[in-house]
Amino acid sequence: MRNMMRNLWSRRTFLASTASPWLMPSFANVTDADEVQRSPTLDIHAHLFGIGDGGTGCRMSRSITDGPAFRYLMAMLKLRVPGRTVDGRYEEVLVQQTHQSGLTKAAILGQDAVYDNRGKADWKRTSFYVPNDYVFTVVARNSELFIACPSINPNRGDAVEELERCHENGARLLKIHPPTQGVNVADTRHSKFFRRCAELNVIVLVHTGHEHSAPVIDKSLAAPRRLKLALDQGCTVVACHAGTGWISDSPDQLPEFLSLLKRYPNLWGDTAVLGSAGRVRDFERLLEDKNQVCSRLLHGSDFPFPAVPAAFAARIGDTTAARIAGESNLLKRDFDLKEALGIGRASAEAAYDLVFNRRTPMTASD
Template identity: 30%
Template sequence: MKKILLLALALLMTSCSLLYGKLGGDFDYEPSEYEKLPKHVREFIEKSYDGIDLKKLRDTHLHIVGLGNSGSGIWVNPHMKDWFNHLSKYNRFNVYMTASGVDDESQADEQYIARLTELMRYQPHFIPAYALAFDYHYKLDGTIDLEHSEFYVPNEYIAKVVKENPVNFKMVASIHPYRQDALEELEKWAAQGVRFVKWLPNAMGIDPSNKKVLPFYKMMKKYDMTLISHAGEEKAVEGDKFQELGNPLRLRPALDMGIDVIISHAASRGKCADLDNGGVQAECSDLFWRLFKEKKYEKNLFTDLSALIIYERLSQPLIEMIENKQFHSRVMYGSDYPLPAINWIYRTTDLVEKGFITEEERDILNEIYSINPLLFHFVALRTVRHPKTGEKLTDEAFEMPTRLLKK
């Protein structure tokens, strides 16, 4: 009986491994085999760059992850590897690893970077990226909350990766404002030329409107630093108990102090309390557009295109982004890699069914995905069009605003 159970378990784990490969990275070729793509596909890709000022094209939202095997200091919550007690987290962890090209946990840090830099190298036009660190979840008293931290990517590791790959990456620090050493950490990286800070409030336990954060904002303002903050519901990492912290309206204090803020994904998912109107539930994206359209924030509020074509976010947020082209000077490209490598959440069939692309374009995009998911994501965003008007995202929506590019 014991042998039968062991055999059953082995078969289960084998089938799961095959499934992870299908959901997280079902690739046919290596990025270096770009020339194997049919001529019409390569011509389609080249056309995607037409009209964009390539000097302003940046991937402003890219994650660096790993397992900490290289002495990087990266930490992953043990729950992510516990299939018996935390199956959903275990499955998500394995999909992420497979999508990122990691097949040897003892070499995870190195394999992730090697795969990513290869994806970046083998594209018709090189796109430098802003590499994001990721801090722990902290309690209000300034202590780390490991239970609600899903992973941690230290600033020191991102600095090392940037130093080793200066052409590929620009550093984005991640500093939780509740940390007891938050101001010291912020000043340390500011002194080293870092001008961008990443938050994911839902996952990190940050209330951007809490008065405790004001000294942090003041120091950011002193060094002309930009806050890149997720807004809207969060599903890629744990955030269920803290979803309301992703309310875009909670970023008003930072904006009112004149800090440059990039609200990631245009808050394109979930419900948020309308704090301006008694807390009634509203679409988070509607609250984002309310902020974005306020004249007093026209110089310091920005957003990116990352995640807008994930199947769970289609289709109204993308339609709104296309329709509001008068604001595209404050929009920029972002991939949110490694998410584009997870084909389960980027469904070209959905794009066809909802009128954003044609069947022929779907076939071309699938070909691109089979060799380079990072390139696929860029070309897909250049391809999608308004289901009714046929309008596309403007060239300007892919260019990083000069105000931020100079930092």
Template identity: 30%
Template structure:
């Protein structure tokens, strides 16, 4: 592989992740994966203040990914394109993910190393903190048949379940089930019995149209079991798949909401534009977050529609989006803290200095956060979001009390 192709792939890989290739030339690229946080940072006033008013036992990271390459019989599978130098963008994208999870230098035990790093990072949080680890369904076609060739990566339910069972003090898990599978309801019931706390979807990548009547039997089961659906909406840059970007339109989630499903819109649909389908299937394009806001402001969805704040601080988000989420304090009881791990470990993706320059973050927090990120990206993301501000407004402490949301009324 020649140098030009590699550098092109490096920039393209960063762009796919949302950081933009230009950022790579301006700052450190790779996560140094340092060990425990230095005492001067761990005991810093900014870090200690982040825990004020927070009960760590109620703090669950509501958006965290398992990743790997499928070694060690983990069950994880990735698309061969991500292992091939003939596809430099996807190849480098994989390297970013594994470096962010500090599993890039563990030949033969990448999957195990990724989990061990997560365990260590969780251990560096206050006692009681947990992560909700996502399974990730493979793409399926309209007949409910798996399409591995269209699947970027696949994390089976059993993999996420077994990791959570092995480390119950640190992890919970969310299943991922395609609604067109013939056995989707049975699989959902089995996952609920095995302790799944939610269902994770990424509709465009998995080949799911959330507005399709074919999803109705799955929605009915979700509502009956009181399992929330955590689903991506808006533009997706991190995962390729089955296409159909229009299936990420937030308005297409109304069908699930009308079935009584509790829906969490990942990232609050904070990236990209979608057609305003309330003005016709080919209505004008508007920011996806505006469509999310429309649903949030519909009174009938007040107890059903939620958003998680993972990825909102990435470089590819407009600063006005962050400010809007902080200012909408009427939404705060319906927002959930999440990191989108391993993304906080990809150094070019988040710029504390950029946030401070727009007065969304105190300037004094920048060097603390920059050091913190090299040691513990989970703690970095938590402290960063506790420090976010818009004028005199901050994200409410309730945003970080996520555990009760995942308690099911129907056990």
């Protein structure tokens, strides 16, 4: 199996060097379709959320649950069902949609708290929380579909211990969300934490770019340049959202991501939430560079935040946009949109490869 994957990968690498695969939505015109179907795919960025009913330990602040986005998602995903908990129903929908998405697996993300300067959880400043134990519980119930992406705020007093515990529980990746968790990932106090991530081959996902779905403590914490510390410690880092934002957002953080990408071979980006209407301009800027940039983007949906195919109609055509918009499965809608944009399957295979096959971190000198 490993040999088959290696052969397929080298064949794909060869194809990438001779003709850009990003121009060929599923390689179907250049290689054997059955072989392509067998290549496993991963959505590296799907959220596990909860309000804490049913003893999940999740938390969500009133500033979120009173907002229109929350009410919209509750209605769209049909999360209020008599006799059922919201958290249980959310898990059920996530399982159903992943199962029917056509993707092999999805990484489900936890969300750590904000921590005070003594390393203790600061619940007043935490807008939402998804405990790592809940992530592992849901993964254990659906291990054929999900892999765990726990969240560890490096500001917590026991950050290294929690990292080692999550690694022992099978975590191959973790998530940090600097603007909502109030953490400066460039602070050299965190060097030890990132060195341990590199030693354990735990991939570090960090939110970059402008956040529009949760209360932000400090938007400057989402700047891609802050990833240098983790990259210099040898970590494999995924810049979630690739430093993107809306046209109205300032400053423009995308150039920082692009310049880091040139400098660090251990840096990747993900395509989470890039199918939304506000990110069209920045997604198109990423898609401009088919080889240097697109080959370093990993598929992520940002479930449950929906893709909006109509926003991309100028590029994919009205008929295709309408067809994809009619897909009620949010993971599939997002994947189909990205496939139509030429970056679906290849980036989902790259995500699977990074997480499951390439276990040795690269350094800038490689």
